[in-house]
Amino acid sequence: MEKNVREEENEPGQIVNPWEVSGKDGGKIDYDKLIDKFGCQRLDQTLIRRVERLTSRPPHVFLRRGVFFAHRDFNEILDAYERGEKFYLYTGRGPSSEALHLGHLVPFMFTKYLQDAFKVPLVIQLTDDEKCMWKNLSVEESQRLARENAKDIIACGFDITKTFIFSDFDYVGGAFYKNMVRVAKCVTFNKVVGIFGFTAEDHIGKISFPPVQAVPSFPSSFPHLFSGKDDLRCLIPCAIDQDPYFRMTRDVAPRIGYQKPSLIESSFFPALQGETGKMSASDPNSAIYVTDSAKDIKNKINKYAFSGGQDSIENHRKYGANLEVDIPIKYLGFFLEDDDELEHIRKEYATGRMLTGEVKKRLIEVLTELVERHRRARAAVTDEMVDAFMAVRPLPGMFD
Amino acid sequence: MEKNVREEENEPGQIVNPWEVSGKDGGKIDYDKLIDKFGCQRLDQTLIRRVERLTSRPPHVFLRRGVFFAHRDFNEILDAYERGEKFYLYTGRGPSSEALHLGHLVPFMFTKYLQDAFKVPLVIQLTDDEKCMWKNLSVEESQRLARENAKDIIACGFDITKTFIFSDFDYVGGAFYKNMVRVAKCVTFNKVVGIFGFTAEDHIGKISFPPVQAVPSFPSSFPHLFSGKDDLRCLIPCAIDQDPYFRMTRDVAPRIGYQKPSLIESSFFPALQGETGKMSASDPNSAIYVTDSAKDIKNKINKYAFSGGQDSIENHRKYGANLEVDIPIKYLGFFLEDDDELEHIRKEYATGRMLTGEVKKRLIEVLTELVERHRRARAAVTDEMVDAFMAVRPLPGMFD
Secondary structure, three states, X not given: OOOOOOOOOOOOOOEEEOOEEEOHHHOOOOXXXXXXXXXXXXXXXXXXXXXXXXXOOOOOHHHHOOOEEEEEOHHHHHHHHHOOXXXXXXXXXXXXXXXXXXXXXXXXXXXXXHHHHHOOOEEEEXXXXXXXXXXXXXXXXXXXXXXXXXXXXXXXOOOOOOEEEEEHHHHOEHHHHHHHHHHHOOOEHHHHHHHHOOOOOOEHHHHHOXXXXXXXXXXXXXXXXXXXXXXXXXXEEEEHHHHHHHHHHHHHHHHXXXXXXXXXEEOOOOEOOEOOOOOOOOOHHHOOEOOOOHHHHHHHHHHHOOOOOOOOHHHXXXXXOOOOXXXXXXXXXXXXXXXXXXXXXXXXXXXXXXXXXXXXXXXXXXXXXHHHHHHHHHHOXXXXXXXXXXXXXXXXXXXX | OOOOOOOOOOOOOOEXXXXXXXXXXXXXXXXXXXXXXXXXXXXXXXXXXXXXXXHOOOOOHXXXXXXXXXXXXHHHHHHHHHOOOOEEEEEEEOOOOOOXXXXXXXXXXXXXXXXXXXXXXXXXXXXXXXXXHHOOOOHHHHHHHHHHHHHHHHOOOOOOOOEEEEEHHHHOEHHHHHHHHHHHOOOEHHHHHHHHOOOOOOEHHHHHOHHHHHHHHOHHHOHHHHOOOOXXXXXXXXXXXXXXXHHHHHHHHHHHOOXXXXXXXXXXXXXXXXXXXXXXXXXXXXXXXXXXXXXXXXXXXXXXXXXXXXXXXXXHHHHOOOOOOOHHHHHHHHHOOOHHHHHHHHHHHHOOOOOHHHHHHHHHHHHHHHHHHHHHHHHOXXXXXXXXXXXXXXXXXXXX
């Protein structure tokens, strides 16, 4: 899937799709342009204040700081919620690697916040079929990775009485498959070429896949959860590279008598080397993994985290750091919860009073604690708990 | 699907694929050319005698008279059977219409003979998903038709201890879906364009479908039947228009570690109006339906069955009938079991001693009895029996 993504003719622009993320000429992603191109809406302060009011709790760091920055009809979800109507959350993961990195945790940490704040059920799709087809993994290996990833997801603290995790290889069938067929009937090959950049040389497994990711947007795909609740709205928290799937889904939904899902979309967690796209699973030094030791984290941050500081202490004290390109500051923006402390660090660093080494030291503390907490939580996830989260069952307390 | 089937450039040749059957310039199907084009083998007398010897029973009328006329590796099935190895049968139906016509019964009558003669299990696929996608039926209507058709199939007398009938909408999932993904990974869009004549304007449901029809060829798609029997061979009795699916399947099978299925393929049951293709569901007067009354049958045969007799009794007595184009003789060839009587009628008719009306009279008797027997059998098929045949269950007596 490297080369078959449509760009504008003769003008290499930025590419953002489920399989490739890169800015124009290898530069930073221009999120404003992306919003325009995709046709989604900016998540503004009015909406964030509305979330705060409706949930009676402070908005999540990822909302306050613009990590989740775009949406589609999120306001309609809030309108309905305000009227007393509930909704459900749908997110997912393609289980292509054993260990998750911090970027993988972002949508799950945010989804947990949404689940807690709105007290709503959640379905999490593990697209082991997708990874089997795109990464040429065996069915068995894809399923093994799905279970391993499920442990990391469960470690994020989801409420088992409100959460159904499923792997496609386990769950596709029945009402879910019927919805796949309903969606597939509405989408031509030309259409998926336009949306996903497939080519005629791609195998038909890839071409068949978009409906699989589309149909968890429809409550009728989960009769054990939402029987008789065909009008329940769906909110999808995800990174914006998944938007093409849901543009397609939203296009098809009314034609088959279903509600369009709403989306709330995040920017990408930057690589240690700088903010020019997503982190790469093929370069372990481009990311902090949840399996990294304290020593790994320290080494990676000190060695690879791109600094916006000046090239000498003298110059740094004089000119200060360029926060726009500084990775330690970006990472702290994701994971340092204390707004006052972050603001203090930003100011001190920008004016040159604080050095890169000091900022990195604080980041190492924050990430070591985060990763250590995740590791402890994951170690406590048993195979029985995975089975329990993945059991096809009702969720009796899902709206409590 | 009318227009997107590849023909030879500028030379309208015969078209045979799962959705269209027509001879060159609207003429008769040239089955010899079809065997060459598809690359299958002719089912010769040596093979038929071998079937007779191995099963210790006379070969079925459809074998003796060349209705099943082509095969792929059927000899290997017989080799294995002779060594004491069993196999399983796989056939199916796309449930697009309420009532079956006689042509629809042909593969099922033959499959029943194979099941009885070789004492082997049988899986019957009802492709309600296919018909939902191609005929633009709703999911529910396709499923209803599948159950109605299942009753007609059961009425053919299949052994419930050896037969599993499934609808795709009910059964796709689990091991079956995993095999669909394994197959889909091996087939490009260009490949299905070449095999099936799809175009870029076709919806992705069509493009996704070939693996669904492919995977019942693999025993691992039925863990409740063939667990631990991954090497069990599969024999597919079908009309030759289904060959494209199984060319694809046989191409893929070794690449995913599976055995190629064998095939035994029939010619098409001709329309009443003459032997230029299959019967048309859109013209009720082109076929005898299993729901037709004795009066319907009499009327249709007398009014529409194309006669090879001469235009006057005088000429007929003088020149005799042209059996090559005579539909009553063709139909008797399918359904009049007595070889001696058929031979007698052919001779008398060809020499003009017997008139078209007399041949038609005998055909009406034969078909009325056949249809009446089928109707009685179908009336005895209860919903509980359908449920029982379609239950996902082991078949403990499947090799007895």
